[in-house]
Each structure stands twice: as C-alpha cells, then as structure tokens.
Amino acid sequence: MLFRSIGKTKAQWVRLMYIYPSRVNDDLIRVIRDTPNVIPYIDMPIQHVSSDILKSMQRRHDKDFLLDVFEKFHKEIPNFALRTTFILGFPGESDAHVKEIQDFITEIPFAQVGCFAFSYEEGTRSARLPDQVPADLAQERIAAVMQSQKESLAKQVESMIDTEILVIYDGHGIARGMHQAPEVDTVTFIDKPDGLVAGEIYTARITGSRDYDLVAEVLK
Numbered sequence: 001m002l003f004r005s006i007g008k009t010k011a012q013w014v015r016l017m018y019i020y021p022s023r024v025n026d027d028l029i030r031v032i033r034d035t036p037n038v039i040p041y042i043d044m045p046i047q048h049v050s051s052d053i054l055k056s057m058q059r060r061h062d063k064d065f066l067l068d069v070f071e072k073f074h075k076e077i078p079n080f081a082l083r084t085t086f087i088l089g090f091p092g093e094s095d096a097h098v099k100e101i102q103d104f105i106t107e108i109p110f111a112q113v114g115c116f117a118f119s120y121e122e123g124t125r126s127a128r129l130p131d132q133v134p135a136d137l138a139q140e141r142i143a144a145v146m147q148s149q150k151e152s153l154a155k156q157v158e159s160m161i162d163t164e165i166l167v168i169y170d171g172h173g174i175a176r177g178m179h180q181a182p183e184v185d186t187v188t189f190i191d192k193p194d195g196l197v198a199g200e201i202y203t204a205r206i207t208g209s210r211d212y213d214l215v216a217e218v219l220k
Contacts, residue, residue: 050097081178165178166204174188
C-alpha cells in the first residue's frame with residue numbers, strides 16, 4: 001500500500017504528478033484504485049497523440065497505447081481525472097496531426113489540459129529535423145487545441161451541476177476538488193465562504209462555472 005505522512009498525520013490526499021506514460025501499467029492503476037488516500041487523478045504528459053509525431057519525438061508510447069491505458073483508467077476507477085500536456089508545433093506536425101489531438105480530446109474527457117509550443121534549441125536533434133513549424137502557427141494551434149478542451153470541459157461541467165464533490169479549501173473563496181491540482185489546474189470558487197477554514201476538506205455542491213473553473217456551495 002502507498003502512504004504519505006506529514007509528521008504523525010497521514011496525508012488525506014496523495015496526488016500523482018508528472019508520471020510518464022511508459023511508467024503506467026496495471027499495477028499502478030490498481031494502486032490508485034485500491035489505496036484510500038491516493039486520489040483518482042493522474043498527471044501524465046502525453047505530449048501528442050499522433051503516432052507519427054510521437055515516434056519523431058522518440059517517445060516510447062503511441063496512440064493505441066494511450067487509448068488503451070485511458071480506457072483502463074476510466075473502467076477501473078470511478079470519476080477518474082486525467083491531466084495532460086501537449087506540445088504543439090513539433091517539426092513535421094501538420095494540421096491533420098493537430099486535428100488528431102482535437103478529436104482525441106473530444107473522445108477522452110481530460111479534466112485538465114496544458115499546451116506548450118515546441119522550443120527550438122540550436123544543436124539539438126529536433127532542431128535538425130525538416131519541416132520546422134513557424135512560432136506563430138504553433139501558437140494558433142495551441143489556441144485551437146485549448147478551444148477544443150474548453151468545449152469538452154463545458155460538457156463535463158454541465159454533467160456535474162447539482163452533484164457533490166469533496167474540496168479542500170485554500171482560503172479567500174477558493175477551493176480545489178480532487179481533479180484540481182494546486183497552482184497548475186483550475187479551481188472551484190466557493191459561494192458564501194464565511195466560516196470555512198483553510199486546509200480543511202468539505203463537501204460542496206456544484207452550482208455553475210466560470211470559463212474553466214467551477215462554482216460551488218459548501219454543504220454545512
């Protein structure tokens with residue numbers, strides 16, 4: 001069993017961050033499923049979904065692997081939250097490759113998505129590849145992918161309205177659900193936060209959203 005302690009107190013929420021796809025296997029999925037204080041969340045930077053681009057990036061996974069592992073996560077772990085990051089503008093990337101990412105986001109419900117533009121570094125292997133993508137085009141592709149995520153997230157939030165989730169209160173009217181990592185993910189805005197204590201975990205009812213963020217009321 002996997003546990004993390006702070007002093008003599010066992011941490012209530014353990015969140016797995018920056019786990020490479022090649023590290024994910026059935027044993028890890030079972031640990032997340034069966035260990036009480038490991039929450040149903042994983043941050044896995046897949047970087048792309050096109051098998052061609054992943055091969056060019058020299059990654060150890062392809063699109064079929066991603067589809068298989070994500071299907072297992074959702075099958076084995078109720079209300080599982082997936083966080084990932086994409087790199088847009090890698091040499092050789094085409095509009096069709098970007099469309100693969102957008103279609104993937106529609107098919108696989110990511111709780112959180114981050115995008116970065118490929119960074120050209122002189123002397124590196126990737127800098128010597130043909131078909132370099134202009135920086136402004138990479139930024140346009142980031143905007144397109146994030147729009148797809150925004151549309152996907154809107155559907156997810158709609159299904160969450162009037163449901164209850166656990167949140168940890170950060171203070172100043174802001175909390176985070178299990179699907180919201182600190183500093184990098186969205187947040188949950190709390191209506192009428194008077195009397196709430198920072199660091200405490202509460203049950204909240206989702207009432208709406210603000211762009212990517214949730215709005216909720218704590219049930220007292």
